[in-house]
Amino acid sequence: MSKxxxxxxxxxxxxxxxxxxxxAAFQGCxxxxxxxxxxxxxxxxxxxxxxxxxxxxxxxxxxxxxxxxRLIRKEPRSRSTPIIFATAINRTEEYEEFGYVAGAxxxxxxxxxxxxxxxxxxxxxxxxxxxxEIKRKNILLExxxxxxxxxxxxxxxxxxxxxxxxxxxxxxxxxxxxxxLQMEAFIQIFEEGSAATMDPVRLLRMLHTSHGQVNRLSxxxxxxxxxxxxxxxxxxxxxxKVNLPDLINKVITDFKEQLRKSGCEIKFxxxxxxxxxxxxxxxxxxxxxxxxxxxxxxAGKPIEIEAKIKRxxxxxxxxxxxxxxxxxxxxxxxxxxxxAVSPMHYSxxxxxxxISHQIVSYHNGRIWVESAPDAGxxxxxxxxxx
Amino acid sequence: xxxxxxxxxxIDDDPGIRQMMQDVLEIYGYNVLTACDGGQxxxxxxxxxxxxxVIVLDLMMPGLNGWDFLDFQxxxxxxxxxxxxICSAYGESAKSVRAQKVLVKPVKxxxxxxxxxxxxx
Numbered sequence: 001m002s003k004x005x006x007x008x009x010x011x012x013x014x015x016x017x018x019x020x021x022x023x024a025a026f027q028g029c030x031x032x033x034x035x036x037x038x039x040x041x042x043x044x045x046x047x048x049x050x051x052x053x054x055x056x057x058x059x060x061x062x063x064x065x066x067x068x069x070r071l072i073r074k075e076p077r078s079r080s081t082p083i084i085f086a087t088a089i090n091r092t093e094e095y096e097e098f099g100y101v102a103g104a105x106x107x108x109x110x111x112x113x114x115x116x117x118x119x120x121x122x123x124x125x126x127x128x129x130x131x132x133e134i135k136r137k138n139i140l141l142e143x144x145x146x147x148x149x150x151x152x153x154x155x156x157x158x159x160x161x162x163x164x165x166x167x168x169x170x171x172x173x174x175x176x177x178x179x180x181l182q183m184e185a186f187i188q189i190f191e192e193g194s195a196a197t198m199d200p201v202r203l204l205r206m207l208h209t210s211h212g213q214v215n216r217l218s219x220x221x222x223x224x225x226x227x228x229x230x231x232x233x234x235x236x237x238x239x240x241k242v243n244l245p246d247l248i249n250k251v252i253t254d255f256k257e258q259l260r261k262s263g264c265e266i267k268f269x270x271x272x273x274x275x276x277x278x279x280x281x282x283x284x285x286x287x288x289x290x291x292x293x294x295x296x297x298x299a300g301k302p303i304e305i306e307a308k309i310k311r312x313x314x315x316x317x318x319x320x321x322x323x324x325x326x327x328x329x330x331x332x333x334x335x336x337x338x339x340a341v342s343p344m345h346y347s348x349x350x351x352x353x354x355i356s357h358q359i360v361s362y363h364n365g366r367i368w369v370e371s372a373p374d375a376g377x378x379x380x381x382x383x384x385x386x
Numbered sequence: 387x388x389x390x391x392x393x394x395x396x397i398d399d400d401p402g403i404r405q406m407m408q409d410v411l412e413i414y415g416y417n418v419l420t421a422c423d424g425g426q427x428x429x430x431x432x433x434x435x436x437x438x439x440v441i442v443l444d445l446m447m448p449g450l451n452g453w454d455f456l457d458f459q460x461x462x463x464x465x466x467x468x469x470x471x472i473c474s475a476y477g478e479s480a481k482s483v484r485a486q487k488v489l490v491k492p493v494k495x496x497x498x499x500x501x502x503x504x505x506x507x
Contacts, residue, residue, distance in 0.1 A: 170475050176492035177473075178406035184495035185410045202409055209405045216402075 005132045007125050008032045008049050012042040012068065013057040013086070018110075022055065025114045031125065039068030046078035052128035053121050054078075055108070058087040058099070066102040073103045082124040084108055164337040164349070171220055171349055175213035182210045223351045227336065230358050237279040237362055244307050244314060245270030247280060251287045252305075255295075263300030264320070270307050274314050276385040282359045283383075286367075289352035290318040290379045297377065298322035309385075313365075317380040325371040334367065356381075392506050393434065396420045397427040397455060398444040398473065403491075407442065407498070414499055416506065424450030428458050437468045440505040442498075445474040445483070456483060469505040473498075 009031045011022045019035040026033050034049065036042050039060060046054070054072065058065035065085055072078045085099050088110040096107060106120055185206075189195050229235040245268075252259070252266055259266055294303045298320035307316040325333065332338045334357040337350050353367075360367045363383050371377035394416050398404045401422070408418040419438070421427040424447060431437070441459070445452035452472065459465045469486045477490040487501045 173475050173492055174400055175402060177400075178402040180492050181406045181410045181495050181498065185413060188495070189413070198413070202412070206406065206409050209402055209409070213402050 005129070006032055007052045007128065008034060009121065009125075010042060010045055010049070010051045010054045011035045012037075012039065012055065012060070012065075014038060014060040015057075018057065018086075021112070022117075025112065025117055026121070029118065029122075029125075031121075039063030039065070039071070042068055043071055043075070046072050046075050046081065050077065051081050053124040054081055054083045055086055055121070056083050058085050066099060069099075069103040082106070082127070084120060084124075086110060086112075160337050167349055168220075168224065172217065175216050178213050179210055182206050220349065223349060223355060226355050227351055230355070231336075235358065235362065237282060239277050239279055241275055242278045242280040242283060244274040244276065244283070244316060245272070247284055248287060248305055248307065248316070251284060251291060255288075255291060258292075258295060259303075262295040262298065264295050264298045265302045266305065267302060268305040270305075274307055274309055274385075276314060276383060278363055278383060279359075282362075286356040286359050286381060287318075289356045290381075293352060293379070294318050294320035294322070294377075297324075301376070310382075312386065313382050313384050315380055315382045317378050319376060319378040321376040324373045324375045325369060325377050326373055327371075330369050330371070333369070393417045393419065393436070393438040394440055394442060394502060394506075395427065395431060395434075395438040396442045397422075397424065397447070397452070398442075399423055399447040400444075403444075403473075410495065410498070411502065414502075416502065423447045424452060424455035424458075427455045431459070431465060437465055439469075439507075440502055441468055441470045442502070443470050443472055443485075445472060445479055446476070453483070456485075471498075471501045 007030065009026065011019055011033055013019050013022070013035075014037050016037070019037070023033055023035065031052070034045055034051075036045060040063060042054070042056070045051075056065045056068060060068070063071075065087070069083050069085075072081065072083065082105040083103050084106045085104045086108045099107060105124070108117060108120065189198060226235070248268055248270055252268060291303070291305075299322035301321035303321075304319045305316070306319075307314060333353050336354045338354070357367050360381055360383065365381060365383035367379065367381045369377055369379050392415070394411055396404060396407045396411070396418055397420070398407070399422055404420045404422065408420055411418045419430055419434070421430045427441075427443070428450070431441075443452050443455060452474070456470065459468065459470070471487045471489060472480045472483055472485040473489045473491060473493055474480045475491040477488065480488045480490070487504075489497050489501060
């Protein structure tokens with residue numbers, strides 16, 4: 001947009017001679033004068049241009065000036081364009097009133113005094129320019145506000161990504177300490193030839209600790225790989241017939257040792273088969289994530305698992321009786337990098353629920369939580385059977 | 387010499403690190419007591435007949451953290467002289483602490499045993 005907008009004036013008169021006179025009158029003013037011979041033609045022009053002012057002859061065949069003015073007012077683009085009526089008729093008050101009602105802002109009487117014509121039009125041109133300037137500034141302002149909002153969003157995203165990278169490097173580094181200590185100790189012991197003096201109970205315990213750390217690292221790496229697959233759209237399901245209670249029982253068996261350590265007793269009565277077309281590996285991942293959370297935040301109290309068929313769908317839920325979740329956090333926890341608790345108090349990357357939510361969505365299902373602080377949490381998943 | 391001079395108190399919230407530090411330091415002949423946060427660290431410390439030879443301390447922990455523990459330890463004349471080896475994943479955050487020794491995680495065996503040996507008989 002140039003600094004000085006072009007000023008267009010529309011002149012409507014059924015007599016060509018009058019149009020020529022008008023054109024001459026505005027010579028040197030720097031306006032673009034668009035001329036037309038009828039009201040209908042004028043209506044076409046106001047649809048396509050913004051005019052600073054319209055000079056409208058009153059006496060025209062078919063559609064007269066007043067009628068044209070009323071139609072001009074109905075066009076959104078020309079709703080408030082100033083209209084000056086040009087007329088040769090002797091002025092009467094009723095006549096003028098009629099004109100103002102039709103949408104006039106002023107009258108000019110033929111024959112014109114060129115100076116009066118120019119002065120009247122100049123006032124509206126000045127108004128138009130001021131109006132355009134305000135419009136321009138408003139657009140700039142809106143653009144600036146939009147940009148500021150986008151910047152704010154980007155800043156927040158960057159901050160949460162930075163925090164995530166901090167957490168991720170911490171989580172990846174932590175298991176390295178015990179692994180390093182164990183291996184370096186073993187190397188020293190074997191180099192010194194004192195391996196035979198080592199207590200086998202201690203040796204086995206150290207290997208178990210290290211094994212646990214390796215599992216922890218591979219879980220972290222798998223989660224990171226899943227997140228990158230999800231964010232690049234390279235996440236695919238391998239659908240097969242899966243019996244949900246079998247899967248739940250398998251996960252419970254796999255987690256026997258962790259359950260014992262957490263002190264949480266587990267209840268699940270699933271004897272009836274619930275068979276669906278799902279990606280068994282991914283649904284198992286959801287179960288593992290939910291069960292891990294239930295043990296982590298479950299305060300050593302019982303955990304209940306349920307699975308029920310409802311029409312063509314199955315709903316399964318895992319309920320703990322632990323610290324619970326503030327209602328404000330209920331939707332946030334399914335987003336990437338989000339956690340309801342501070343990383344100072346509970347380790348982990350905040351990826352489990354995000355990945356679970358994505359897996360369930362890929363199955364056209366849904367996941368939700370019902371919880372309140374200190375009242376435990378029930379995570380439910382609804383999956384279509386087919 | 388008092389037997390308890392070779393006692394080491396390890397305070398870290400990560401069970402894997404705690405267990406492995408205990409096993410490794412015990413192989414080197416030290417007696418190791420462990421605590422999972424600053425609060426447990428304080429209660430273990432105060433329940434010991436004699437102060438330990440050295441304390442191995444993590445900083446970022448739930449509940450009472452490493453800074454809280456240091457605050458208690460330094461303001462109790464009985465324990466103020468016990469040397470502290472900080473083991474933190476963030477070398478930066480350890481800068482604010484006037485510790486005898488700072489180890490950045492992942493910790494290597496030589497630096498851990500080396501640091502501990504300085505303060506034991």
